[in-house]
Amino acid sequence: MNDDEPVLLHTEGRILHITLNRPRALNALTHTMVRGIDEALTGAADDDEVTAVVISGAGERGLCAGGDIRSIYEDARAGRRASVDFWRDEYRLNARIGRFPKPYVALMDGIVMGGGVGVSAHGDVRVVTERSRVAMPETGIGFVPDVGGTHLLAGAPGHLGTHLALTGRAIGAADAILCGLADHFVPSHRLADLTAALAPSATPAEITDTVRQHATEAPEGELDAHRAWIDDCYAADSVEEIIDRLLNSGLPAAKETADGLLAASPTALKVTLSAVRRAGRLGTLEAALDQEFRVSCRAFDGHDLVEGVRARIIDKDRAPRWSPADPGDVTAAEVARYFEPLGAQELGLSSI
Template sequence: MRLNQDTPQDADGPHVLVRTEGRAGFLTLNRPRALNALTHAMVLGIDEALTAWEDDPAVETVVIQGAGARGLCAGGDIRAIYEDARAGGTETLGFWRDEYRLNARIARYPKPYVALMDGIVMGGGVGVSAHGSVRVVTERSRVAMPETGIGFVPDVGGTYLLSRTPGELGTHLALTGAQADAADALLTGLADHFVPSEDLPGLAEELTRAPAHEVLPRFARTAPPGRLAAARDWIDTAYTAPTVEEVIDRLLDSGITEAKESATTLLSRSPTALKVTLAALRRARVMDSLEAVLAVEFRLSHAALTSADLVEGIRAQVIDKDRAPRWTPATLAEVTEADVAAYFAERALP
């Protein structure tokens, strides 16, 4: 199968490579110099392939992977979002709409969807992998939702996934943007199997010949120890607090170095994004479907697109790289309940 001729290309070739081999269909995100960041056309290309394969009896398993050695996908195309937001545009809304629909489709896909989550897997990369039915991490995996660092809120179903982790581990990951290694991803339910990175080519080859449920047990190993299991007590104690301010107070009062470092991280994040994220996680925890959570996340994303913090956060982290964002408001105390509620309000689409 080939993508249509409108698929964007650059020096690396088409941005999504689509092929079938034996019993498997392979999707390779192919923007290695951009860490395979997702564009709107890539989302549509993935969806096109899933449509073609859904009723194709020759394709028994779908495999998604990233080109290059650095990772599956670092997220959405942040620079494109920045330029659109600065110009007051609305193209990003169309991207998010189709991306979130794709996330929901992946979660409900009727065939095994095997995500090879090697290396960097962040933001939109989590969306095209962690909703799959078979999620594979390696010793190189770094899985994260780092949105609060750019004045944004975890999306692509991130609040759904992170609200369902043991205890408050997901709250910690969502607010700080901390990276989960292989063991942490397994513990939090963001992944299912650990396979050494050197064995991924063999795993992919075997999936062309046999079903995933037969192949994975031959490759799965025990992951190296992670960090979150040992930190569970102080994480649960701090992040059950009702407000972000109290979370930070508990972290600082814990007497634990790692907890204090997490507090310092939180104090560098967008105050508005932190408060909206905490509210979104707690709403998502009691919602009964991914689709319902994605609908809420779309409202939050829509609100963020017109906020000062998203543009400023991307400027500081990606464009100018001065790592000194000037948040508006600048402090947690200045972010009111009304400010948070406004993010959840219905908005008319342009």
């Protein structure tokens, strides 16, 4: 095992462990890492000696903070399209995880955001801890939830998924379980015991039973107490009406949420709302990923993604100059353009 490698592989008993190994970068995904995980899963699927896969992150800060968004900025500014190639392989990996034929156990300890959700929440055994902070925070940088995030959030109860998609708000263990992003709560100090206990497991039932034996009830979450106003406000047909309902609800939490939405990219908000609702009708992860690839490619060619990364990561002035700057100026035709087919460049997962 080479600790300098960004993805570490080792076996314990009959379990293949995949460890994301960029702890100083919160295990942010690179193209090399995506390819390494994909190759490992391809091999594990055909290896009769491997009964399950466990994915985790090195260090104590998190599984994965997402993709390297600084590279997107540099790529776009240089007129290259390496980011599109990255997304193509990343979304294919997300689909592979979703249909992986053996138990895929994700230890979602600490920060799990963006691409980190993509390599974990499509698994069939998803473990969160008291340190878990799960989010799809894309609208804050002028982007749209991807890596299958629209599919996951479309399946959350009521309008919780729409709320999380538009706000990018990070949630803890109980709320992740409530929204269908995780399955089990295991205290962080018991993760080592859990992984050791998984080693001899030979069947999916043994994997599930072992996880359940180490799981306990998660500490109380926050979202359930806010379901009434979330479901009412986000049932609106447009971003403008959602914000209006939030502002006029008379509730401080709803007003704070509206203020956050007003600071996000108007284009990203409108495209995100459409993407989540379309994903709910599409039904499958593969179809949602195909849609997300179209949206990501169009966002890459637009203004707000580069500007959002500049404001958040490059200059760190936290003062993005969105264009358009007002949700009312983002037309339905402009939103629809993000979903138009890409022709020969289509991802094509739903046709496999």
